Amino acid sequence: MGFLPPLWSSRGTRLGASVALLFAASVFTAPAALAETPADTLVIANTIDDLKVLDPAESFEFSGGDVINNLYDKLIELDPKTLKMGPGLAKSWDVSEDGKTFTFKIDTSRKFASGNPVRAEDVVWSLQRVVKLDKTPSFILTQFGLTKDNVEDTVKKVDDETVSITVDRPYAPSFLYNALTADVASIVDEKLAMENASGDDMGNEWLKTHSAGAGPYTLRAWKPNESVIMEANENYPTVPAMKRVFVRHVPEPATQRLLLERGDIDIARNLTPEDIQAVENNDKLKVEDSPRGRIYYISGNQKMKELATPGVMQAIKYLIDYDGIANSFLKGQVVVNQQFLPIGFLGAIDDKPFKLDVEKAKKMLADAGYPDGFEVELLVRNAQDRLAVAQSVQNTLGQAGIKVNIKPATGSEVLSIYRARKAELTLEVWGPDYPDPNTNASVFAENPDNSDAAQLTGNLSWRNAYAAEATTKMAEDAVVEKDTDKRAKMYEEMQRIGNEKSPFVLMFQYQEQDGMQKNVEGFSTGGAVSSAFYKAVTKTTE
């Protein structure tokens, strides 16, 4: 140890050594055995940084849906496994002869998590509240003609067990029922919410961070960007097997995989294709695939001369390497879907009319007057998967002479440009808002007013200045078609017309691949139509 400078006291040496030992000891005391999560607790790793509010009248984010779906019950509930409609807080429902008044029989034996009984008043108050608060998801109810001015008359209590909703046109009953399974139609405990209301906010501020529902779980704690803890609602008719659900924010997929492999979590929801491969090869773990509702698409703004020229957007539809992308860097995470309805929806079709065909596209571009192509900007969110798709698109469009300049931007920046009708090509993802085909038809195939002044900023057709002349009327008619088979046929036709005429290059439907412990059963992501369900989850112990 001759290289060490002499220390000036031996006491110093000893002190230094013990400090070092202490630190080392703290590291080596950790358990070396594989951990296991508690038998009655479900532990999930997920990215939940988009979680903003937990008030069902306001929440509109994916992670918010995963929480609210378990905290609140609606009049009509979906079965976690089949995703078919069934009774929720309503025992039964019916529609009047003229098709405009819907009545719901309330199951008054049910109780909220607070212990308060579920009353007709709570149902009326909750639905009226959505319309009155007028937050983003309110359109799911207001599209039926409910307004701030008429909602006191259109949504009302008939007697202690009956509530009626009167709509402005004889809508297809399935349309309203589907809309009522959306989070925004959650039934809130009026007494509890109003005890915590401030001013005339109907409890909005308090409900952003608390729960007041009759769902299978209640909110125990939400630490933003950290975790959500839910506890089973003891007043729920069948108390869930998992007494606690613990969702931890783990932003890095590699970290999620490590946690899963170590047994510290039960489910990992954001694994990459490489991670999935490793999980599949691990005999303690399994992978479950679940097609989700999100649709990957590119749109062409019809305000841009080149993109509005007939034939150009059609040519672009032949310049995407659909299979190449779905089988390489997005393997397992998407399936090719060239229609605006995700598989799983009423009226969805599996037609795949387009494939990469550069020669055909070149000819179409030449016929359209652009034999040498043109230059165009592609607006894209700066997320890794989207940039990868953008680069593939840049490459394949380039083969036909279209020079694509990728413009990466943050999510909110993309939206600002897109909503202002100032994008050229846009690579985006669209998720359905409620499990009815109208949710996508109304934005991909319907544009009631294509003028700038109309400011229909939520409508994708409007954002791309696409008048949707061939399908707008059909979309309007489809929502009042009572015959469900006929209704499905109408959506099928709208999609086929869209394939020929719309400036939307529909590419993929998302598929979620969850890695989980082998003993986890009954977890549902909610598929294409809903959000996660935890109530049916069980964990078997060997």
Added chain:
Amino acid sequence: MSVSQGAHDPASAEEEAAIAGTGLLPRIAGRFGKTLFSLFVTLFGLLLVTFAIARLVPLDPALAVVGPRATQAQYEAARKEMGLDQPIPVQFVNYLSDVVRGDFGRSNLTSRPVIDDVRDAFPATLELATLATLLGVLLGVPAGVVSAVNQGRWPDHVLRVVGLLGYSMPVFWLGLIALLIFYGQLGWVGGPGQLDVSYELSYELDVTAYTGSILIDSALSGAWDVFANALTHIALPVFVLGYFSLAYISRMTRSFMLEQLGQEYVTAARVKGVPEGRVIWVHALGNAMVPLITVIALSYAALLEGSVLTETVFAWPGLGLYITQALFAADLNAVLGGTVVIGVAFIVLNLLSDLLYTVVDPRAR
């Protein structure tokens, strides 16, 4: 520490000349007043610049709140509610007057007051940064001294290579590799996050939140099992961050020590027969300590800013992750609030290192 020719600090020398002859207490008071004043000026400047940048970047906080599906009317209503329809100078004055009253606004991302968010996130970062700096100083300073004393010989080379690795390895990569080995394969340490899930529940039940720091609170509450579990979770990120801090501190210590060891007073002390250990550890290091304090304070402050990458890999709910996510979500109240906290931390550390100067360097008194 009577021999102090090597120290150089022109600012304090000037200051000493200016205030020569006055009593100690008024001098401290004067310094405190000055510091307080510079604190306000710095904070104001910080707020002004951050606010200006926040308003100039193409991020729309109102759009972030209402989301992609909102109608134009809902969007306009949100803009108005958030005061974004006002001219920017008016917005700034409104913001300032709220801040003066202790109201940093509400985060759009979490729907909670920014001050609550920061109160939750900062202790996590503080724990990490403090332990990492401690590690960096305890190992980095001796390593630097050993390097300097053995300049050009093998211990120097070894330590410099170790330091160089710390400089050049991406923290993200090192963090993942460390997790893979020590958590994934060996199981010696706890995984990502601050606690195991089972302990997280007992933390909720048994631990009183005195300070927000899991280590301190669980110790104060006597929940030693939680404390031990937290220790196994923090160990790895501390080692990763501490390694980077060590690399920096040891390199700087080495160069400051080399400078000191070449000074005449060192030769004089050796000639006078002062033991070599005393020459190195007391005389030379004592003088090298003055610039070293600045280096340590700066490296500590940099860690307090929150190491975003480390916090991402280790799912550590700290300030760096909070501010970054807020920025991506156009949550400008949160960005501004977080920036102020970091600004205050910098100023406080500056003040502390100023105070330490007066302890270490007699001329600064």
